[in-house]
Amino acid sequence: MSEPPRKETDVARRIRAHGLARGRGAAQIAREIHEQCAPLFGTSRIKAHRLAHGVALSDIVAQVKALYEIDGKPLPRLGETLLSAYESGYKRPGPEYLHYLCAVYRVEPQELDYQGPCICGRGHAARPGASAAAPPRVPERPAAVREPDARPLVGAIVPRAGESPWPAVNDLRGPDRADGPLNIDVGEEDIVLRRTLLQLLAGAGVQLDGQILGTVDSLRRKMDDTLVGATVSPTMLDQWEETTYGYGRQYQATPSLRMLCDVLLDFSEVRRMCDQRQPVELQERLCRIAAQLSGLSGLIMINLGDHRLARSFFRTARTAADETGDRQLRAWVTVRESLVPMYYGDPREALHLARKAQDLAGRTPGVAAAMAPAVEARALGMLAMRGRGDAAPSARRALVRGRSVFDQLSRTDTGDLVFGFTDRQMAFYEGDTFTSLGDHRQGDEVLSHALTLYEPTDRVDRTLVRLDRATCRLHAGEPEAALVAGREAILDLPEDHRSDILVHRARQIGAAVAARHGADAPGLRDFYDALAGQSVTSPARDTPSVPPAEQV
Numbered sequence: 143m144s145e146p147p148r149k150e151t152d153v154a155r156r157i158r159a160h161g162l163a164r165g166r167g168a169a170q171i172a173r174e175i176h177e178q179c180a181p182l183f184g185t186s187r188i189k190a191h192r193l194a195h196g197v198a199l200s201d202i203v204a205q206v207k208a209l210y211e212i213d214g215k216p217l218p219r220l221g222e223t224l225l226s227a228y229e230s231g232y233k234r235p236g237p238e239y240l241h242y243l244c245a246v247y248r249v250e251p252q253e254l255d256y257q258g259p260c261i262c263g264r265g266h267a268a269r270p271g272a273s274a275a276a277p278p279r280v281p282e283r284p285a286a287v288r289e290p291d292a293r294p295l296v297g298a299i300v301p302r303a304g305e306s307p308w309p310a311v312n313d314l315r316g317p318d319r320a321d322g323p324l325n326i327d328v329g330e331e332d333i334v335l336r337r338t339l340l341q342l343l344a345g346a347g348v349q350l351d352g353q354i355l356g357t358v359d360s361l362r363r364k365m366d367d368t369l370v371g372a373t374v375s376p377t378m379l380d381q382w383e384e385t386t387y388g389y390g391r392q393y394q395a396t397p398s399l400r401m402l403c404d405v406l407l408d409f410s411e412v413r414r415m416c417d418q419r420q421p422v423e424l425q426e427r428l429c430r431i432a433a434q435l436s437g438l439s440g441l442i443m444i445n446l447g448d449h450r451l452a453r454s455f456f457r458t459a460r461t462a463a464d465e466t467g468d469r470q471l472r473a474w475v476t477v478r479e480s481l482v483p484m485y486y487g488d489p490r491e492a493l494h495l496a497r498k499a500q501d502l503a504g505r506t507p508g509v510a511a512a513m514a515p516a517v518e519a520r521a522l523g524m525l526a527m528r529g530r531g532d533a534a535p536s537a538r539r540a541l542v543r544g545r546s547v548f549d550q551l552s553r554t555d556t557g558d559l560v561f562g563f564t565d566r567q568m569a570f571y572e573g574d575t576f577t578s579l580g581d582h583r584q585g586d587e588v589l590s591h592a593l594t595l596y597e598p599t600d601r602v603d604r605t606l607v608r609l610d611r612a613t614c615r616l617h618a619g620e621p622e623a624a625l626v627a628g629r630e631a632i633l634d635l636p637e638d639h640r641s642d643i644l645v646h647r648a649r650q651i652g653a654a655v656a657a658r659h660g661a662d663a664p665g666l667r668d669f670y671d672a673l674a675g676q677s678v679t680s681p682a683r684d685t686p687s688v689p690p691a692e693q694v
Contacts, residue, residue, distance in 0.1 A: 150182070169247075389401070456482070489524035570592045602641070608627065648669075
């Protein structure tokens with residue numbers, strides 16, 4: 143008796159041959175391949191469908207590209223490597239690629255082991271009787287565009303007579319809404335955010351309480367649940383993109399809580415559009431806006447001191463960025479997320495995220511490729527301050543790498559404090575690293591230069607630079623001067639700009655002075671009295687306790 147096949151392809155070939163001999167369709171054969179091969183070889187459902195058709199990776203790639211050509215679209219960047227990653231489970235296809243893979247295999251997303259309906263809103267399943275051996279014929283195209291001896295594609299979408307191959311906008315609304323406007327509701331989150339915004343505009347004191355935090359997290363969760371696709375006009379997307387980049391310019395000039403309300407109101411609008419169907423070509427742009435707004439919300443939550451919500455927003459931003467397939471956007475989200483442990487957690491985690499962002503950014507000069515080594519240097523500086531011997535030289539090398547990439551950035555990349563990486567931010571990161579390494583002379587020199595680059599409206603980074611200069615005074619043996627400089631940096635801020643991240647950083651200076659010079663050090667009481675004034679803080683903040691000697 144012959145030995146049973148030991149290779150995945152051999153087992154699949156045998157199952158396919160028996161299935162075709164019995165007149166079974168490709169979908170049924172794929173299910174049988176998955177049932178028998180998954181326990182032995184870990185065969186995924188999407189790979190089982192390719193094996194059921196008996197074709198190679200290159201054949202599927204060619205068929206997807208052919209469908210793109212038929213639809214009049216630019217050829218995709220899909221290749222055998224990416225398709226193999228889908229089959230291995232290392233990556234998940236975005237909505238557009240998933241749509242075309244479903245079209246090629248003539249199955250629904252669930253058959254490929256992906257949840258949710260296809261974004262085209264139509265079924266892909268083959269009609270009864272169709273099989274991989276005899277795919278349905280495609281109606282002939284006009285003579286002007288028909289190719290000689292053209293053979294039908296496996297899984298080509300075949301519209302019925304008089305039927306458009308793609309659904310119209312009204313078709314996606316459903317029969318009860320075809321003649322009317324889209325049904326857009328205003329949720330409770332919008333009511334809370336608008337009320338908070340009106341109170342802020344009226345000058346009323348608003349604290350970041352549990353109701354606002356619950357509203358913020360509820361809105362983020364809804365975006366997680368509804369990142370599918372929506373019918374939205376390109377003009378509206380243009381306006382949202384312009385608004386999003388406008389937030390980057392206003393980020394440090396606007397009080398954090400006020401900015402959060404503005405950003406989340408647009409975030410809510412984007413979420414509603416994602417809750418409906420949209421054309422494939424608009425999906426990537428909408429997901430990009432969602433990723434940017436969610437990442438910006440995460441940055442604001444860092445300023446307000448809520449680490450949990452900050453991480454949640456960055457997680458949502460990663461979900462949206464993954465849908466775009468843009469590695470640079472994913473790298474930007476990751477390097478911005480590294481600021482959470484940088485300011486409130488473990489510098490080791492910040493170091494890990496910064497290096498992960500560098501891997502995502504690759505060799506192409508970009509915002510994340512320049513910022514990530516600078517964050518790595520800051521994290522290594524903090525570790526060097528805590529006694530890690532090899533961290534100091536590694537931090538200096540990381541600064542050199544970051545500066546090398548930064549010098550290659552375009553003017554657009556260096557012109558935005560949020561979605562870019564500016565020269566003043568680069569100088570701040572360099573000065574902060576030198577300060578952490580104990581090189582207070584060079585640190586103060588670089589920070590002094592950075593201070594001249596910042597605009598008066600760049601309140602967050604400008605105040606952090608001033609606090610770092612106060613730390614340099616402490617390293618130089620001038621604790622009283624350090625306390626005066628730190629107190630002035632906080633008191634120069636309007637009360638609604640005194641966010642948690644700034645007050646927290648100032649408290650670290652006071653803790654370091656108390657640890658080195660005693661709790662009765664001159665000026666320490668006045669310093670803490672200044673910090674006791676009104677500030678915008680989060681009730682959910684649970685800053686880990688760090689020994690005073692390790693904080694500066």
